[in-house]
Amino acid sequence: MYKLTNVTKDYPKGRETVHALRGVDVEIPDGEWLAIQGPTGHGKSTLLQILGGLDRPTSGSVDFDGRDLARTREAQMTKVRADSIGFIFQTFNLIPTLSALENVETALVPLGVSGASRRARAAEALNSLGLGDRLRHLPSELSGGQQQRVAIARALVKEPKVLLADEPTGNLDEDTRDEIIGLLEKLWQDNGLTMVIVTHDSSIARRAQRLGTMRNGKLTVKQTV
């Protein structure tokens, strides 16, 4: 699925330059679950953003299914994100004015899906995650766990090739965290997703197939037991 070759990412910060990624090399095969850990500010989220086409590397190549995302124009990148990549964020990032159903629909809007079909698929996705009775609720009317499940439904409703999650349980209590991770694991197993999860939580990281560690912009990956 992914092949990153000598990927670097630098940010200007005043007169200095921050080297967020320093020559990252990694291959992520189809269907693999890779967890990435590391201290704050060492490049985990930056790597995730580059994998998701939300940002471009300063140098190096990011091969995604035969396409170098580092050299893909923004319009094409937008299409890749719409078709193939699902995102889950730590703070859920739901649209506060839209209901749970409408939030999930937002993932299908770029695909040109008709209104009725969109609503049907969104409802099915929420139903499969146990939120069938919360379709019309606004995010403010849902618990943290419910909001994250809406976010997961939004990420998966378009049947992406890869799911990228940045601290998906970071804002959840322990019980809900276990519930969400269990849910993600099941979805990964059932759908054959390629999944990359950034997490501080070792208990989550251990459940992945491989564990990557980001330190000072460099990634080292090893198999989990």
Next chain:
Amino acid sequence: MFFTYIGRELRRRMRQAIFIAIGLALGIGLVITVTAASAGVKNAQASVLHSLYGVGTDITVTKTPTAGSEGNGFGFGFRQSIGSTSRPKAGSKIDNNTLSAGGTLASLASSNVTSIAKMDNVAAAAGGLTLNDRTITGTVPALNFNGGGGGFSRSGSSSSGGGNPSSFGANFNINTFTVNGVDIANGELGPLSTGKISSGRTFTTADNASDVALVDASYATQNKLKVGSTIAVGNSKNTATNFKVVGIVSEPAGNNPADVYIPLGVAQSLAGLKNDVNTIYVTASNSGDISSVASSISKAVPGSTVTDQNTLASEVTGSISSAASLANNLGKWLAIAVLIAAFLLASLLTMAAVTRRIREFGTLKALGWKSRRIVFQVMGEAVAIGIVGGVIGVGLGFAGAALVNKFSSPLTASLASNTTGSATPGGARQFGGGGFAGGGGGFPTSGTTGNNPFRGAFSNAARTAGTVTEHLHAPVTIAIIIVAVGLAILGGLIAGAFGGWRAARLRPADALSKVA
């Protein structure tokens, strides 16, 4: 999704949306009110000009008399000088009835009418005579001169010293009325063109040489005249001719109608102005030709004053001119300033709202939404606010126009009192600021006009000459409403463009990294 998202977002920031909408509404309401008031003033001006100018006449041609050429000055018919044997004896009865041009409009040869009628782009031309009839009756009193000149002034000269003006004048009755000589063959032009016959009949071609008259309705009422009555009209020999009243005519208010209308040929004969006119009325072939025709006439009749509606419009003074100036200058710029302020406010607030929603838009971009889609979403929200502002603004505009209609004072329009160059069908504008210009002969003044009741009377007539009152009605037309709604949508688009530009520039990674 598009309209759902707009509606939900506007509901979320309802207070800000209402604030922006009200700002736009105020600007648009002001634009509508000022535009309506301006249209109302324009309509009032057009109505005034119509009243003052008459129907069918595009151009009038007159001539200002040169100094000293006034002739036909009114007099008692005798020279007044101390010790002169020509002075009537005390106790002589005076009964003079004079018809003359009065000295404020010089004569033009009738042949000019024919020449003008043959010019290119002239549809018709007609001549007219604007005259004054004055009857003086009384008995010459004994005079007690204390040296110096006589108490009477001749045409153009002023008297000095001598006599006792107030007691002398008190011995005479002066009666005046205006007379218009009308070209019956060209009735669609000239002073009768705006009149309506309320009793009797109008002139026919058979009346060309007849002693028949039409009388103005107001004058007829004041003097108890009706169809069949007889009215005495003077002549250049100070005697009178009886005219039969064949019709009563009503002219529009402010038209300064003459009191009596007689056939032109008869008027020329009585006033000793054969083959002369003092006003030529001209109709151009179409309105686009008026300027060129006016120019041609100026060249063909040297020394004449050629007036068209634009010239007349520039001479109109009074509160209508002030209102026009207020609406066109202060009102227009105030409305523009408020509208610009409203647009700016809407733009700034929209940009601020977009800044607060950076993470939201970053998420949508992460989901694969194109920048264009997000920009349309932002613009849609702004246009929706603009439409709400436009609807409220139209309501405010109607309310503003209604307030203008209800509380505005009547507008007055007057022609400048020293204007002699152009004439209206009524001819009353020939009166100058104080008595007859160049005339005044026969009236002792002793340098104090205030002691001369006759001069005061004519001054009053001069001050009220050409004054029209119009009530301002500010119309709100469909065109104004469409423009206003268009402005509202434009305001929304401008605000949305600023906000959309802000949203389009977002890089998803930057937007998402702005997490607290």
